[in-house]
Amino acid sequence: MPAVSRSGLSNPIHFFASTTVAVPAGVTKARVIVFGAGGSGGCGKAALSAASGGGGGGYAEAMVNVVPAETATITVGAGGAAVTAHGSGNSGGTSSFAVASKTVSATGGGAGTASSTTAVGTAAVSGGTGSNGDINSTGGAPGVATTTTAGFNATGGGSPGSQRGTGFASAAVSNTSNNGASGGAGFGGTSGTPAAGETTGGGGAYFGSGNSSQGGAGTAAASSSATGGAGQATKIDTVTAAQAAQMAGVPANYALVLGAGGLGVAAASGAQTGAAGGAGAGGGSAASTDNAATGGAGGLMGGGGASKGTSAASTAGNGGWFGGGGAAACATGGTMVGGTGGIGGGGGGAAGAAASTVTSGAGGPGLVIVQWVYS
Helix, strand or coil: CCCECCCCCCCCCCEEEEEEEECCCEEEEEEEEEEEECCCCEEECCCEEEECCCCCCCEEEEEEEECCCEEEECCCCCCCCCCCCCEECCCCCEEEEEECCCCEEECCCCCCCEEEECCCCCCCCCCEEEECCCEEEEECCCCCCEECCCCCECCCCCCCEEEEEEECCCEEEEECCCCCCCCCCEEEEEECCCCCEEEECCCCCCCCCCCCCCCCCCCCCCCCEEEECCEEEEEEEEHHHHHHHHHHCCCCCCCCCCCCCCCCCCCCCCCEEECCCCCCCCCCCEEECCEEEEEECCCCCCCCCCCCCCCCEEECCCCCCCCCHHHHHHHHCCECCCCCCCCCCCCCCEEEECCEECCCCCCCCCCCEEEEECC
16 A cells, blocks of 8 residues: 555655556545657758657646546556658657546647748647646647758757646747757746757746746857757746745745756857756757757756757757757758657657758657545
């Protein structure tokens, strides 16, 4: 039997794979949280191309009536698989908790898309949706990627929905003749918005009373180069008096300070790597003028940093738990790999030339969390 807290709730049980479980003796209700899986990013592979990230999974939360010894069927959706041919990614799978009285579910995020047409952006992508919960939220949609005249552009994956509402989007990217990429969305904020030819860090998480944060955008840069944007940590939120009372007397000006965002690296000659984000922070992005670039991974609940290499590898940062993967772009030949989404996060898009090796970021898996309520 799981350990029981003073409130009558068991410790949270995290299900990362589909299974069936028997409701324990003495349990009459279950608090259930369901995250749908993230969609994978699109793959842009043409003379000029653009690719968007995958959508974040939906979210549902409910108090469900259960009967001791009955079977609860738990389904955990699989993240959308990465793709290597020009075109759309794959949608994430649906997660659910089902007993005789009720089924609570959250669908997976939509598949990222790709475009090889001048001035035509990637098709819109939807986040997953929660259903039959007391709280139902939609996953974040990735930003649209557009190549107006020439070049390669990609956007990061969206973050899943949450108790606070709709998940966050990655920043849109649009360039005339440059190449650019945005970081993945964090659980509490968007990625930075890149200017022409830039890459940006991943979004941050939020804790406390409710403000969000976002990844920092790179500063202005010359055509065909880029400046790495730093992923930024959560803003420092104060808690309300009521929240402080619930936190056993923690003062109202208390703030949870999380790890700093990973610093990006400005475009320079040679291989470049953005720093990983601390807890709650996005990963830094990276850009190289003549070599490989690797975006930093998002910290816990942070989005991955974007990357942009030239004639070499461009590998975006993976999203932390509930963060979207960063996007990858490369000006000429080479290998592009979009960042993998964290739990419920969309994978990053990847865009490159027709002769390049391009792999979009896979979507993150779903998750089901259960707390048994003892009578």
